[in-house]
Amino acid sequence: DARVTQTPRHKVTEMGQEVTMRCQPILGHNTVFWYRQTMMQGLELLAYFRNRAPLDDSGMPKDRFSAEMPDATLATLKIQPSEPRDSAVYFCASGIRVGTQYFGPGTRLLVL
Amino acid sequence: AQSVTQPDIHITVSEGASLELRCNYSYGATPYLFWYVQSPGQGLQLLLKYFSGDTLVQGIKGFEAEFKRSQSSFNLRKPSVHWSDAAEYFCAVGAQAAGNKLTFGGGTRVLVKP
Numbered sequence: 001d002a003r004v005t006q007t008p009r010h011k012v013t014e015m016g017q018e019v020t021m022r023c024q025p026i027l028g029h030n031t032v033f034w035y036r037q038t039m040m041q042g043l044e045l046l047a048y049f050r051n052r053a054p055l056d057d058s059g060m061p062k063d064r065f066s067a068e069m070p071d072a073t074l075a076t077l078k079i080q081p082s083e084p085r086d087s088a089v090y091f092c093a094s095g096i097r098v099g100t101q102y103f104g105p106g107t108r109l110l111v112l
Numbered sequence: 113a114q115s116v117t118q119p120d121i122h123i124t125v126s127e128g129a130s131l132e133l134r135c136n137y138s139y140g141a142t143p144y145l146f147w148y149v150q151s152p153g154q155g156l157q158l159l160l161k162y163f164s165g166d167t168l169v170q171g172i173k174g175f176e177a178e179f180k181r182s183q184s185s186f187n188l189r190k191p192s193v194h195w196s197d198a199a200e201y202f203c204a205v206g207a208q209a210a211g212n213k214l215t216f217g218g219g220t221r222v223l224v225k226p
Contacts (some may be wrong), residue, residue, distance in 0.1 A: 004155075031212040043156075043202065043216045056213065091155055095212045100146070103155035 002026045004104035006092050012110045018080040021107045023092030024073055032075045033101060034060075034067055035091040043091075049075065082111045114139045114205050116217035124223040125193050133188040133220050135203030144206040145186040146214065147177055151199045159201075162186065173197070198224040 005024045013019055025032050033048040047057035052069040060067065064083070069075045079086055087110050093101040115138040125131050137143055144163050148156040160171025167179040177188045186203060203217040 033212075042218050045213070048213060050212070093156075100158060100161060101156075101212065101214060103148075103157070105155045 004092055004094050004102055006090075006104035006107050008107060009105060010108045010110075012112065013082055014112050015083055016081040017111075018078065019082045019086075019109060019111075021077045021090055021092075021109075023075040023077070023094075023104060025075065025092070025094030026102055027073070029094035029096045029102070031095045031101075032069060033091075033093040033095075034075070034077050035093065036088045037091060037106070038088045046077070046090075082109075084111045087111050114143070114207065114215040116203050116205050116215055118201075118203055118217035118220050120220045121218070122221045122223065124225060126225045127195055128192050131188075131190045131193045131197070131222065133201050133203075133222070135186045135188065135217060136184050137186065137203070137205045138184065139205055139207060141207060142181075145177070145179060146204040146206070147171065147175070147186075147188045148202045148204060148216075149173075149199050150202065150219075156202060159188070193222075193224055195224050195226070198222055 007022045031050045034046040036044045046060040047067040049069050066078045089106045089108050091103050091106045093103045095101040117136045119134050146161045147159040149159050150156045159175050160169050162169045162179045169177050175190050179186050200219045200221045202219045204214040206214045
Protein backbone atom coordinates (compact mmCIF):
# COMPACT_ATOMS: atom_id res chain seq x y z
CA ASP A 1 0.00 0.00 0.00
CA ALA A 2 1.95 3.03 -1.28
CA ARG A 3 1.82 6.10 0.93
CA VAL A 4 3.24 9.57 1.17
CA THR A 5 5.62 9.81 4.08
CA GLN A 6 6.57 12.92 5.99
CA THR A 7 9.26 13.57 8.55
CA PRO A 8 9.33 14.65 11.26
CA ARG A 9 5.78 14.02 12.44
CA HIS A 10 6.17 16.55 15.23
CA LYS A 11 8.55 19.45 15.68
CA VAL A 12 8.89 21.91 18.53
CA THR A 13 11.39 24.70 18.02
CA GLU A 14 12.17 28.18 19.18
CA MET A 15 11.53 31.33 17.24
CA GLY A 16 14.37 32.14 14.88
CA GLN A 17 15.44 28.54 14.32
CA GLU A 18 15.49 26.86 10.93
CA VAL A 19 12.90 24.16 10.32
CA THR A 20 13.15 21.58 7.56
CA MET A 21 10.27 19.28 6.71
CA ARG A 22 10.66 16.38 4.33
CA CYS A 23 8.28 14.49 2.14
CA GLN A 24 8.64 11.31 0.14
CA PRO A 25 5.96 11.19 -2.53
CA ILE A 26 4.46 7.98 -3.81
CA LEU A 27 6.81 6.38 -6.32
CA GLY A 28 5.83 7.36 -9.84
CA HIS A 29 3.79 10.40 -8.86
CA ASN A 30 4.94 13.47 -10.77
CA THR A 31 3.19 16.21 -8.81
CA VAL A 32 3.91 17.23 -5.22
CA PHE A 33 2.00 19.75 -3.12
CA TRP A 34 2.72 21.48 0.17
CA TYR A 35 -0.22 22.65 2.30
CA ARG A 36 -0.52 24.37 5.63
CA GLN A 37 -3.52 23.80 7.90
CA THR A 38 -4.52 26.04 10.79
CA MET A 39 -7.75 26.52 12.67
CA MET A 40 -8.04 30.11 11.49
CA GLN A 41 -7.09 29.75 7.82
CA GLY A 42 -8.03 26.17 7.11
CA LEU A 43 -6.12 24.37 4.37
CA GLU A 44 -3.82 26.63 2.33
CA LEU A 45 -1.77 25.63 -0.68
CA LEU A 46 1.80 26.84 -0.24
CA ALA A 47 3.53 25.43 -3.32
CA TYR A 48 3.47 22.66 -5.85
CA PHE A 49 5.82 20.95 -8.24
CA ARG A 50 5.40 18.92 -11.37
CA ASN A 51 8.26 16.75 -12.55
CA ARG A 52 10.36 18.44 -9.85
CA ALA A 53 9.85 21.92 -11.32
CA PRO A 54 8.06 24.52 -9.18
CA LEU A 55 4.76 25.49 -10.81
CA ASP A 56 3.22 27.74 -8.22
CA ASP A 57 4.55 29.03 -4.91
CA SER A 58 2.33 32.08 -4.68
CA GLY A 59 0.88 30.89 -1.40
CA MET A 60 4.22 30.80 0.32
CA PRO A 61 5.80 33.70 2.25
CA LYS A 62 8.91 34.14 0.11
CA ASP A 63 11.05 35.88 2.68
CA ARG A 64 11.24 32.92 5.02
CA PHE A 65 9.85 29.85 3.25
CA SER A 66 11.48 27.82 0.51
CA ALA A 67 10.45 24.59 -1.19
CA GLU A 68 12.59 22.31 -3.30
CA MET A 69 12.65 18.89 -4.88
CA PRO A 70 16.27 17.72 -4.95
CA ASP A 71 15.16 14.53 -6.63
CA ALA A 72 11.96 12.69 -7.53
CA THR A 73 11.81 10.92 -4.18
CA LEU A 74 12.27 13.91 -1.90
CA ALA A 75 10.54 17.24 -1.42
CA THR A 76 11.59 19.70 1.26
CA LEU A 77 9.95 22.72 2.87
CA LYS A 78 12.17 25.03 4.87
CA ILE A 79 11.35 27.89 7.15
CA GLN A 80 14.18 30.22 8.12
CA PRO A 81 13.81 31.95 10.48
CA SER A 82 10.73 30.41 12.03
CA GLU A 83 8.12 32.50 13.85
CA PRO A 84 5.31 31.56 16.24
CA ARG A 85 2.73 32.33 13.53
CA ASP A 86 4.20 29.47 11.49
CA SER A 87 2.81 26.99 14.00
CA ALA A 88 0.52 24.72 12.01
CA VAL A 89 0.23 21.28 10.48
CA TYR A 90 2.08 21.02 7.19
CA PHE A 91 0.89 18.43 4.71
CA CYS A 92 2.56 17.06 1.67
CA ALA A 93 0.48 15.42 -1.06
CA SER A 94 1.40 13.74 -4.31
CA GLY A 95 -0.50 12.81 -7.43
CA ILE A 96 -0.22 11.72 -11.00
CA ARG A 97 -3.50 12.54 -12.64
CA VAL A 98 -5.62 15.62 -12.58
CA GLY A 99 -6.97 16.38 -9.17
CA THR A 100 -6.44 13.18 -7.26
CA GLN A 101 -4.01 13.87 -4.46
CA TYR A 102 -2.70 11.52 -1.82
CA PHE A 103 -1.88 13.16 1.46
CA GLY A 104 0.83 12.37 3.95
CA PRO A 105 0.17 12.28 7.70
CA GLY A 106 1.50 15.81 8.20
CA THR A 107 4.18 17.52 10.28
CA ARG A 108 2.81 19.25 13.35
CA LEU A 109 5.00 22.30 13.96
CA LEU A 110 5.05 24.39 17.10
CA VAL A 111 7.25 27.46 17.20
CA LEU A 112 7.72 28.90 20.67
CA ALA B 113 -11.28 31.55 -10.47
CA GLN B 114 -12.51 28.38 -8.84
CA SER B 115 -14.16 28.48 -5.43
CA VAL B 116 -15.82 25.97 -3.14
CA THR B 117 -18.33 26.68 -0.40
CA GLN B 118 -19.31 24.29 2.35
CA PRO B 119 -22.13 26.13 4.10
CA ASP B 120 -22.16 23.99 7.23
CA ILE B 121 -19.19 24.36 9.57
CA HIS B 122 -20.47 21.76 12.04
CA ILE B 123 -23.07 19.03 11.79
CA THR B 124 -24.17 16.74 14.60
CA VAL B 125 -25.90 13.51 13.69
CA SER B 126 -27.03 10.49 15.67
CA GLU B 127 -25.43 7.15 14.99
CA GLY B 128 -27.52 5.25 12.47
CA ALA B 129 -29.09 8.39 11.04
CA SER B 130 -28.50 9.64 7.53
CA LEU B 131 -25.97 12.33 6.73
CA GLU B 132 -25.81 14.90 3.95
CA LEU B 133 -23.00 17.41 3.58
CA ARG B 134 -23.43 20.30 1.20
CA CYS B 135 -20.90 21.56 -1.29
CA ASN B 136 -21.33 24.32 -3.84
CA TYR B 137 -18.67 25.26 -6.35
CA SER B 138 -18.00 28.03 -8.78
CA TYR B 139 -16.18 27.24 -11.98
CA GLY B 140 -16.70 28.20 -15.59
CA ALA B 141 -16.18 24.82 -17.18
CA THR B 142 -16.98 21.28 -16.13
CA PRO B 143 -15.09 20.75 -12.91
CA TYR B 144 -13.51 17.71 -11.40
CA LEU B 145 -15.03 17.27 -7.93
CA PHE B 146 -13.74 15.49 -4.87
CA TRP B 147 -14.61 14.71 -1.30
CA TYR B 148 -11.86 14.11 1.23
CA VAL B 149 -12.15 13.07 4.87
CA GLN B 150 -9.76 13.97 7.66
CA SER B 151 -9.88 12.03 10.92
CA PRO B 152 -8.36 13.72 13.97
CA GLY B 153 -4.60 13.89 13.77
CA GLN B 154 -4.53 12.40 10.27
CA GLY B 155 -4.00 13.55 6.74
CA LEU B 156 -6.77 13.84 4.19
CA GLN B 157 -8.09 10.69 2.57
CA LEU B 158 -9.93 10.62 -0.73
CA LEU B 159 -13.53 9.43 -0.35
CA LEU B 160 -14.72 9.77 -3.92
CA LYS B 161 -14.31 11.78 -7.09
CA TYR B 162 -16.30 12.86 -10.11
CA PHE B 163 -14.71 13.49 -13.48
CA SER B 164 -17.49 12.75 -15.94
CA GLY B 165 -20.27 10.29 -16.71
CA ASP B 166 -22.77 9.06 -14.14
CA THR B 167 -23.56 11.94 -11.83
CA LEU B 168 -24.07 9.66 -8.83
CA VAL B 169 -20.68 8.58 -7.59
CA GLN B 170 -19.97 5.83 -5.10
CA GLY B 171 -17.03 6.07 -2.77
CA ILE B 172 -15.39 4.28 0.09
CA LYS B 173 -16.89 3.75 3.54
CA GLY B 174 -20.44 3.72 2.17
CA PHE B 175 -20.44 7.32 0.97
CA GLU B 176 -21.92 8.61 -2.24
CA ALA B 177 -22.16 12.04 -3.86
CA GLU B 178 -24.32 13.50 -6.59
CA PHE B 179 -23.18 16.08 -9.11
CA LYS B 180 -25.93 18.53 -10.03
CA ARG B 181 -24.74 20.90 -12.69
CA SER B 182 -27.85 23.08 -12.54
CA GLN B 183 -27.27 23.73 -8.86
CA SER B 184 -23.46 23.79 -8.99
CA SER B 185 -23.52 21.29 -6.17
CA PHE B 186 -21.77 18.08 -5.21
CA ASN B 187 -23.39 16.95 -1.97
CA LEU B 188 -22.08 14.00 0.00
CA ARG B 189 -24.43 11.47 1.56
CA LYS B 190 -24.38 8.41 3.74
CA PRO B 191 -27.57 6.49 4.60
CA SER B 192 -26.50 5.34 8.06
CA VAL B 193 -23.70 6.99 9.99
CA HIS B 194 -21.28 5.07 12.19
CA TRP B 195 -19.39 6.55 15.14
CA SER B 196 -16.18 6.19 13.13
CA ASP B 197 -17.51 8.71 10.59
CA ALA B 198 -16.85 11.53 13.04
CA ALA B 199 -14.29 13.60 11.17
CA GLU B 200 -13.86 16.69 9.05
CA TYR B 201 -14.97 16.52 5.45
CA PHE B 202 -13.59 18.64 2.65
CA CYS B 203 -15.05 19.23 -0.77
CA ALA B 204 -12.58 20.20 -3.50
CA VAL B 205 -12.70 21.26 -7.12
CA GLY B 206 -10.08 20.87 -9.79
CA ALA B 207 -9.87 21.29 -13.52
CA GLN B 208 -7.81 20.12 -16.43
CA ALA B 209 -6.60 23.65 -16.99
CA ALA B 210 -5.37 23.85 -13.40
CA GLY B 211 -3.27 20.74 -13.70
CA ASN B 212 -3.41 18.74 -10.52
CA LYS B 213 -4.16 21.79 -8.38
CA LEU B 214 -7.25 21.64 -6.17
CA THR B 215 -9.29 24.33 -4.48
CA PHE B 216 -10.66 23.16 -1.13
CA GLY B 217 -13.73 24.24 0.78
CA GLY B 218 -13.51 25.27 4.40
CA GLY B 219 -14.58 21.86 5.65
CA THR B 220 -17.52 20.51 7.64
CA ARG B 221 -16.88 18.91 11.01
CA VAL B 222 -19.20 15.99 11.71
CA LEU B 223 -19.96 14.91 15.26
CA VAL B 224 -21.71 11.59 15.83
CA LYS B 225 -23.93 11.17 18.88
CA PRO B 226 -24.38 7.69 20.36
